[in-house]
Every structure is written in structure tokens, then in C-alpha cells.
Amino acid sequence: xxxxxxxxxxxxxxxxxxxxxxxxxxxxxxxxxxxxxxxxxxxxxxxxxxxxxxxxxxxxxxxxxxxxxxxxxxxxxxxxxxxxxxxxxxxxxxxxxxxxxxxxxxxxxxxx
Amino acid sequence: xxxxxxxxxxxxxxxxxxxxxxxxxxxxxxxxxxxxxxxxxxxxxxxxxxxxxxxxxxxxxxxxxxxxxxxxxxxxxxxxxxxxxxxxxxxxxxxxxxxxxxxxxxxxxxxxxxx
Numbered sequence: 001x002x003x004x005x006x007x008x009x010x011x012x013x014x015x016x017x018x019x020x021x022x023x024x025x026x027x028x029x030x031x032x033x034x035x036x037x038x039x040x041x042x043x044x045x046x047x048x049x050x051x052x053x054x055x056x057x058x059x060x061x062x063x064x065x066x067x068x069x070x071x072x073x074x075x076x077x078x079x080x081x082x083x084x085x086x087x088x089x090x091x092x093x094x095x096x097x098x099x100x101x102x103x104x105x106x107x108x109x110x111x112x
Numbered sequence: 113x114x115x116x117x118x119x120x121x122x123x124x125x126x127x128x129x130x131x132x133x134x135x136x137x138x139x140x141x142x143x144x145x146x147x148x149x150x151x152x153x154x155x156x157x158x159x160x161x162x163x164x165x166x167x168x169x170x171x172x173x174x175x176x177x178x179x180x181x182x183x184x185x186x187x188x189x190x191x192x193x194x195x196x197x198x199x200x201x202x203x204x205x206x207x208x209x210x211x212x213x214x215x216x217x218x219x220x221x222x223x224x225x226x227x
Contacts, residue, residue, distance in 0.1 A: 031212075034215055034216075036218075041220045041221050042118075042205050042218035042219055042220050042221045043156070043205075043218050044218075045215045045216075045217060048214075048215045088155060088156070090156075097144055097146075097161040097163075097169065098209075098212050099146060099158055099161060100146075100156075100158070100216060101158075102155045102156045102157075103155060104154070104155045105155050107153075
């Protein structure tokens with residue numbers, strides 16, 4: 001059975017800190033790994049990673065995929081209170097409709 | 113701008129009522145849309161894959177007669193929760209994807225409360 005596991009499940013830090021969120025996966029015929037940010041409503045897309053070892057960056061956020069060790073990390077530097085959210089990672093298979101399997105999410109709280 | 117429009121955003125109704133939720137793809141034609149359910153403080157659980165012009169594919173444990181999916185056009189999929197009961201109360205979210213190389217984009221979700 002396909003599985004995605006995120007850690008930690010919850011993280012509280014102070015504004016300005018750097019955080020690293022982890023995501024490991026076991027997916028048959030893996031295609032890509034996606035990161036989403038969810039605040040009060042639906043998830044918003046952050047990154048889609050298909051190749052191993054290539055870092056993707058967007059402002060203070062960056063992510064990288066390791067297809068040998070089957071994990072990905074999401075880094076956020078100089079955190080701000082607006083970064084407080086649940087961060088979800090999801091793995092996509094190449095089979096069938098290429099649906100996403102989501103992890104449990106990491107609830108990140110940034111205190112001022 | 114928004115890629116996906118989901119309506120309504122909130123529904124409160126009595127037990128036994130059937131509720132229809134609409135999901136519209138605004139930016140591109142979507143032959144495939146996805147329906148998820150999310151319980152409080154839990155992750156997204158895929159319920160079904162909606163296929164334009166054909167039957168939806170349901171995940172194991174999801175009752176297809178309970179959760180009716182219709183994908184009649186390339187921009188619209190609907191989920192109908194039939195004869196809803198309090199245990200059906202949840203946050204329902206749809207997503208669309210342009211092609212296999214593109215990420216899924218999510219609607220704003222529908223919070224369903226059955227009294």
C-alpha cells in the first residue's frame with residue numbers, strides 16, 4: 001500500500017528561525033513529490049519535484065527530493081508569522097489516474 | 113487568479129437531505145478531477161477520481177451510491193452526498209489537473225454540516 005509519512009507532526013518556532021520539514025514516501029512507480037501549504041481553506045501549491053538532487057526555490061522556501069532514499073525536505077528560512085499553516089506533502093504515481101497520496105501534514109506555528 | 117471554483121463553501125442541512133457540490137475548472141479543460149474528504153486536523157483522503165464522460169473511480173471503502181459523482185463536461189464535476197447523515201459532516205475538496213506533468217490545484221472546499 002502506498003504511504004507518505006511526514007515529520008514532525010507539529011512544530012512551534014519563533015519568527016526568524018529556519019525550519020526543515022520532512023517527508024518520506026513509499027509509492028509504487030513513483031512519479032513526483034508535491035508540497036502544499038494549507039491555511040484555513042484548501043491547499044495551495046508550493047513545489048513539484050520530479051528529479052533527484054535538484055533544489056527548487058521560491059523566496060524563502062526551498063525543497064529537494066532524494067529518490068534513492070525516498071524522501072524530500074521543505075526548508076523555510078527567516079520564518080514569518082504568515083508562514084504558520086499545515087504543510088502537506090503528497091506523492092504521485094505514474095499508474096492509473098496518477099492520483100496523489102498525502103501525508104498527515106506538519107502543523108507549523110510561528111510565534112512573534 | 114483562482115484555477116478552481118468550488119461551490120457552495122458552506123452547507124448546513126438536516127439529516128436525510130441530499131447535497132450537491134460543484135467543482136469548476138476555470139483555466140483549462142480537465143478530463144480528470146479529484147474529490148477529497150478532510151476530517152478536522154487530518155490529511156486529505158482521496159474519495160474518487162472523476163472522469164469526464166465516463167464513470168468515476170472510487171477508492172476502497174467509499175460508497176459510490178452514497179457519493180454520486182457526475183463529470184458531464186470538461187469544466188464541471190459534481191459530488192452529491194445522498195441522504196446525508198451527521199457522520200457525513202466533513203470538509204470536501206475538489207482538485208483539477210491540466211496534464212500529468214502539472215500539479216493538482218484545489219478548490220476552496222465545502223464545509224458540510226449535517227444536523
